[in-house]
Structures are given as C-alpha cells and as structure tokens.
Amino acid sequence: MENKISKNNKIDLNTEVSIAGLTFKNPVTTASGTFGSGMEYGDYVDLSRLGAVTTKGVSLLPWPGNPTPRIAETYGGMLNAIGLQNPGIDVFIDRDLPYLRSHDTKIIVNVVGKTAEEYCQVVERLSDCDVDMLEINISCPNVKEGGIAFGQDATRVEAITSQVKKYAKKPIIIKLSPNVTDISETARAAEAGGADALSLINTLTGMKIDIDRRKFLLANKTGGLSGPAIKPIAVRMVYQVANAVKIPIIGMGGIMTGEDALEFIMAGATMVSVGTANFINPMATEEVIDGIEAYMSRNQIYDINKLIGCVE
Amino acid sequence: MENKISKNNKIDLNTEVSIAGLTFKNPVTTASGTFGSGMEYGDYVDLSRLGAVTTKGVSLLPWPGNPTPRIAETYGGMLNAIGLQNPGIDVFIDRDLPYLRSHDTKIIVNVVGKTAEEYCQVVERLSDCDVDMLEINISCPNVKEGGIAFGQDATRVEAITSQVKKYAKKPIIIKLSPNVTDISETARAAEAGGADALSLINTLTGMKIDIDRRKFLLANKTGGLSGPAIKPIAVRMVYQVANAVKIPIIGMGGIMTGEDALEFIMAGATMVSVGTANFINPMATEEVIDGIEAYMSRNQIYDINKLIGCVE
C-alpha cells in the first residue's frame, strides 16, 4: 500500500511523543465528540495509525442530549449543541472499549458529569478498565450544569482536578474552556490541582440566527464554535498556556492539515487533536499524520520533539 | 443611477435608528480602523449613504504603531496588529474632520490612550469639535498599555467610563473586548459608569505561526482576529449584552452582507459596523445597506426598529 519512500521515512523519522509516561506512536489524536466511538471512522481510516483515539464524552448514566437542530454551519466553521448525548459508561465499557482495544492505538476517554461527584464516579468506574488516559471535560458550553461552569473559574478548576485525581488510576488531562479572560489562570489552576496534562481548546460559545424565520438556528440558542475559523485563537491559547505551565499540552481547534497541526506543536503542544475536520474529510486524521511526516522529511527534522514549542 | 424600485423602497422603508438622542439615516457604520479616515473609501462608496463613519482610533500624540508584518490572513478572517498607528488628534481635527463633515453622515470618533488621563485629554479636545459621538476603545489587543488591559476588568471599565464621561460633551460609546469570561459583566460596568451606548465586539486575540521559518507571522506575535470567522461569537455576545443592559448596542464582527447585519440587529443591535469586509470588497458598506433594504421590502417590514432584538 505504502510506497518505499514513505516506508523509509518512517524508519528515519521519530514521531513518538510521550505524556505522563505514556508513549504515543505519533502526536495525532481525535477531538472528543467528533469521532464517535471510533467505529464510525473505522471504514475510512486505519485507527491503528493514530497516536490515540479520544472518545466522545461519557457520563455515568445515558444522556439524551439537546433537541434538534443541534448544529449550524458558519463561515469556516460550525456550531454544535449536541449536549453530550452518550449511552453512559456501561455501554461504553461493554461495547466501545473492546472495539477500540482491538486496534493498536492508545485510548483517551473523555469524561463528563453534572456534578463533581458524577465526574468522580465515572473516573472510578474507568479505573480498572483498559484505557490509557482520561480527559476531563470541564468546558462543554452546551449543557446547563457542569461543563463550562466548572471550566471558567480557576478555583473550581483546581478543586475538581484534585477531586478527580483522588479516584483516578490513569493520568488525567483537564480540558480547558477558551471562553475565559485569561486561560493561563485556569491552566495553572489545573496544574496546581494535579493534572498530568491539559487539552485545549474546547469550543467558543456562538450563535446563529435564521433571519428568514427570525429564530435561533439551534434549538439550544447557543452552540460551540469549532473548525478552521477558530484556529488562530486556539494557537494563541496553546502558546500562552505552554508559557504558563510545565505539564504537556494537547492542542486543538481547527486543525485540517499537517501544517495546521505543526502550528500547534511549534506553539508548544505535545499532541494535537483533529475534530471538525473529520466531518469535512473522514480521512483527515491520517492526512494530518502524513502532512507532519512530509514536513519533517522535507525539512530534515528527524525527531518531532525538536519542534515542540520551537517558535520564536 | 438608481432605478425606480429602489427609490420607491427608500420612501416606503424607514431605516432610521436613534442612539442617545441622535438620529442615523440607517443603522450602518464602519468599524474603527478598517475605513481609514473615510477618505480612502470615498472613491468606492458614497459616504453620504452611510448612517455614520467611525474613524480609526485617535490618540493625543501621533502613534507610530507596531513593526511589520502587521497582518496575517487566517481561514475566513485575518489577524491585525497595527498597533493603533495614528497621526494624533491635531492632524485628525485639522485634516480628517473637515473632509468627513463635507458629507451628509454622522461622525463617530474612536478614541485611544495609554492612560486614563490620555483618554480624557482626547475626549476633552474633541468636546468642542463638530463630531457626533465618541467611541472609547478600551479593547485593542495590540498595544501594551491601555487598550485591552482596561477592557477586561469590570471595575476598571466602570472607572474609565465615568472619568471619560466627565470630559465628554458628546454621547459616549464604550467598545468592549470579547476576550473575557463574561461580557455582560463589562457591559453592565460600562452602563453603570454612564456609557450612552456600547459597541462590540473588538477583535479576539489570535496567533499565526509561519511553520517554514518557525517564527511568529506577526512582528507583534499576537494580533486581533476579525472577519466572518468570528461572527457567531459576536452575535452571541450582542445577544448576551442586549439582555444585560438597557443602553443601545452597535454590533460588529464579520459582517459581510445585509443578511449578516440583520443577524446582529435581530440579536439586539441598534446599529452595525462593517469592518474587515471593506478590505475584501470596498463597496461592502453600501451593499450591506442595500441588503438590509432588500430584506425589508421582501418581508414587508417597513420599520427597521421592529427588527431590533426580535429573535426568538
């Protein structure tokens, strides 16, 4: 399938990165909620090529999510207000986890809850499961309780991080909200609470109005903005946070190509997630990996780790 | 030049809006810094068709601005770090003001400063000038002092608003920063300080990295993101602020067409500003006005004021 040159490149290039003692074959994972349980994209990409698969947010009990319409297209991006629909932790463990484990990739489970206790309960349930890391989503703008409410206040970020850490046997990633005055504050709070890594950014709160009907386009009124439109904000925040904390960062927000991913890596991200791009091109994750490798060969950079935070 | 139908429409449609006792022939003005001193666009549009012209930020003394590159293109938008280069208030009053006054449009002067005193001094100098309103820019992300530092903290917003109000003989608009956790807080602070109106949003702080050179694309590292990419965030913030304060709002952020402008109006804006769109289409301001009028005729809405905040 692969031609000789790319085979050779793979021998020459080191794309391995590590976070919290775990080694990932490359820095590319999927953004939570944009890749289903992985299964849906299994027909389009080889999941075993990915550094990790990050799952859709999973809660203790099944969540039905918000009424439709749940999404709206915007210029260079989209709004979503899915509302964290998910089948609950039991179905996740019984059905989705074995499927993901059958591939040679790391598994990052995105965790949501309505209360601090609920986050902890999900984390506890996952303690003995064969997953690699947990990503705590304290930044979803589309649910009334939990989510963003936790993520916009530094004191609460630190508190929930340290609570969750008590129950976790796996490294913890805290996913930060961009809807804040100073993201380095919440980042430092998560670090202080014991986070092993940070991921950013979640979506920016936005709105679209259907002027013909004079109504909100989304049933939920507001939704989270994602896609290439937000990339400059995300890159800035990754750079800002990389200069504020010592723990590694997973960067995301509008990554469509290997070049986009490299911006995040140069800004200070150890790994990157591909989100909305999956909807536009189901092969996006693999193409991002190809693009990073092509850049490395072209520029004779043999170790991806040399690029992390290298911007001047 | 104009055909009969559009002449007739003009008779039938009321596009007049008012803010702080002033009447504007239509709700469309220019976003500060994107329309020069008006002169540059005089060849492309009839300034007398605009509800108002909002000028580039003007300071007490001439400001040289930032080093180049000052701008970068991003997906569906752009970053700028002009750094408020301007010739100072004297040149503005001597040269730009008379030019603008020779047109049948209102004049809104955007005011910048490095300290509260400097804002007040500019406002004082403008007290006896023939201008209609002053827009206080406490939200520019591209200068070290003043600017955004004032605009991200509610206490400081209220303080500077009430200070400026002491020197002002004209209605005062406070221009809010979107780089905050909760824009309704700063909006309420400006209202409490005595602002006559609010304008929002200024640009969102962003960054672009030139991966080939592994350097920041902008000399200033970060810049302000504008253009259609940010529209959903801007519309959301206008809606949020409209529900938090009683004073009128001038909405902006990514308006390219009459349809875009109508989203802001329905979200609660009394007027709208066209910014980055001028660079993409120098006739954008007039086309936005045409688009609003066409929508009104098509939907048999004879008074634009009926549309303000009408979304459900």
Next chain:
Amino acid sequence: MSMAKKECIKVLHNERIEEGVYDLWLDAGDMATRAQPGQFLSLYCNNGGRLLPRPISICEIDKKSKRIRLVYRVMGEGTKEFAELKSGDFLDCMGPLGKGFTLEGKKALIIGGGIGIPPLLELAKQLTCEKDIVLGYRDATFLNKEFEKYGKVYISTEDGSVGRKGNVIDVIKENDLTADIIFSCGPTPMLRGVKEFALANKIKAQLSLEERMACGIGACLACVCQSKEVDHHTNVNNKRICKEGPVFYADEVII
C-alpha cells in the same frame, strides 16, 4: 485500509428542470454499484467558507453505466453553488450513506411531497409489486411524467394548478387509495399526515426523514430524531437519521 472515502466525482449533466429545481447526473463509479433507493450522498461545496456536506438523496441509480442521479432544490448558498456545475466539472462526494427503503409489500402506496419526491423514483423503479403513486407539489410539477412508467400517478398542488387542489392526503382519501405498505418522503408536516393516515388504516409505513448533518456517517450525533424504543446504539430514545435512517418505519420514530 479505507473501503469508504470522500471522492472527487465527475459531473455528467446538470440541468434546471423547474424553477429552482436541478437534475444532476454523476459519474459515480463504485458508489453507483453500492447504492440503494432511499440512501443519500454527502456533497461538499467548493467555496472554502462552507465546510459541511449537503445531504442529497439518490433519485436514480444506473448500475450499468455507474451513474447516479440527484434532483435537488436551490435552498441556500450551497445548493446555489451546485446549480452552477457544468458537465465535466468535479464535485467532492461521499456515499452512498444511510439505510434506504426496504423493498416489501404486495400493494404499495408511494407518497412524495415537493423535493421529497426525487428519492421515490428509484424506489418506484425497483419495487415490483402493484403501486399507486401520489405526488404533492406547491405549484409547478416535476418528475411526475417519469413516475408514470411505474404506476398510476395522482397529483395534488396547493394552488390547484395541476391535479387536485390540496395535499396528498386529500388525494388519497378522494380516490380511496389503499395499500399494505406506504413509502413516503417530504416535508415533516406531510409525513405527520402520512403517519396518521397509516396508523388509522393500519398500514405499515416507511418514512424518509431530514435533519441537519455534520458527519453524515453516524459519528457526531447532530442528526438524531426521537425514537420510540431506547435505541441500541445511543442507549437513549434517539436514532441517527444519517445511519439508522434516513428511512424509518413510522412506528419507530416520533415526528
């Protein structure tokens, strides 16, 4: 690895067949071989400002020449862009997607409304049983001649300009049409009417639903409809229109 992918497909023909309605033939290769009536394609815009795919149902499948026909109405900027396609142009597509119609029954009633009519054409072609076809339009009609090959065609228009003035249910009642299976696609209010009619007359019905989509392949959960039973996949009362649908049995979903 990849069996499915987003492909760049050649436009064979794109023509206006009615005010705002276009007829598009694609050189669809394998997509045509795999396609079933009632499935849809995700079409992507050329303009980089518009990123999400537009779902368009398959109107006809020509497996021999590997061609797929779509009939679409210009609604917004994306479909306006498609309307400008010329033979020889290329278009990014993905598909065929979703679960289409299940061919069944002894006497079928095919009920289409507006731009919901096109997906029923391939169904009518493949369905071998006896069938009546009821097509509802606002005013101008399209495709109705092509349906005549496959069954008796009844038409309603809102303004009465062609066929009966009224809606599809009026036509069905007026003509005492009956069946053991209904296939329907059209605007939601019409589908509600069809569901009600089917229930009242104890006729099994397959309905093709619509919702805004992002991924088109079941991953994002944008396109759900409410389901009667707790769905196996979602573990809540939701089904994905792009994956479990767009065609559902009337009693599976709440519309």
Next chain:
Amino acid sequence: MSMAKKECIKVLHNERIEEGVYDLWLDAGDMATRAQPGQFLSLYCNNGGRLLPRPISICEIDKKSKRIRLVYRVMGEGTKEFAELKSGDFLDCMGPLGKGFTLEGKKALIIGGGIGIPPLLELAKQLTCEKDIVLGYRDATFLNKEFEKYGKVYISTEDGSVGRKGNVIDVIKENDLTADIIFSCGPTPMLRGVKEFALANKIKAQLSLEERMACGIGACLACVCQSKEVDHHTNVNNKRICKEGPVFYADEVII
C-alpha cells in the same frame, strides 16, 4: 458615485513560463487605460477561506486592447489557485493601485531580482532614455529575452547556470555600469544592496517595495515601511506601500 471598484475580470491567457512562474493576461478594460508601470492589482481568491487580496505588480500594459499582463510566482495557496485559471475564467480584481515609477533620467539602470523582474518590463518599454538592464535569478531565467528589445541585458544567477554566477551588484561592478537613475524591484536584501550602491555612487534610485496588505488602498495601515521624514499622511515616520508606494525614492525610506 464610485469611480473605482472591485471588478470581475476575464482571463485571456494563463500559462506557466518557468517552474512555478505564470504569465497571466487579463481583459482589464478601464484598468488598462489608467495603469502605469510599477502600479499593482489586488487579485482576490475564489476560495472563500482566503479573503485578503493578493497584490501583483503590472508587468505589461496594452492600452489599445485594454489588456494587462501579470507575471507571478506560486508561493502559497492563493497563487496556486491563480495558477489553475484558464482562458475564459473570471477573476475579481481591483486596481490599478499605488504609485508607480516616475519616468525620468538620461541614462537608466534597471535592476531586477527574481519575481521582482516582471514590473520592470513595462517600465523598460515606456522609458525612452538609454538603459542597461541587470536581471538576477536564482537559477532558471524568465522574461529576459523580452527585455532585450529595450536595452542591453546582463544576467546573474546564484548557481552560475546562466550569465554571471553571483548577484546583480556583482554584475554591475564587473561591467562598470553606471547611470543617473536606477529603477529596481526585487527581494529586500537585493534592494538594500542597490540602495547602498546608489548612495555610494550618488545615483538617484527608485525602489519598488513589498509588504503584506489588507486593503490595498491606504486605509488599514498594514503595509507601512519606515520613512526618513515624518510622512505627511501618517504624521509619523511611516509610509503606506500600497498608497505612497510601492515605488519610493531610495532616500525616502529605511529598508
């Protein structure tokens, strides 16, 4: 009202003339009538993801047939898009913009480097005085044959594959070229060398500069260069390349 506007212009011809370098003729109408050597056009992309105009200098003006020629190098996504234009396609443009070259002098030295060479062609054509032309390339040459009509052409290449190995200043010194006016366009390091040479030899010099642009018409202040004197417009030591330039006298600007 509007005298100037953004226009949709027809592509007459678009051809690759060298690796990555394209030759584009536009049916420019009035733009051609008004154009001066050294001015530029703002070209807009079709892809809605890329909003800002690409400034491209005018290479040749055919006032009779109202055509304008541009020669450009593919650098990024925007110019890649232009490279795919075919005769008959349309392109959004604005112009002519900026202040071009002032035709003056008795003996001119025209010095171009790389993709800075094209804007000098129309200048060479319109300049009636005696002139030497020095063209510097990295490796492959282009347009040099066309310059031969207008003066003696000297060539340098970085790799020595054509002409002298080295840069334009090496060629000038080697051939003892002199003049009472220099016209130059090329990469900034070359322009610095030209400015230094002009100063050392007390020759007046006009230089065409480059900077990232947003408006292209003097409104946004994106494209400034540092000026020696406090500029009349800006009241600081800044001049706008899109408005007061792109052509400046060497002693006006700090490069």
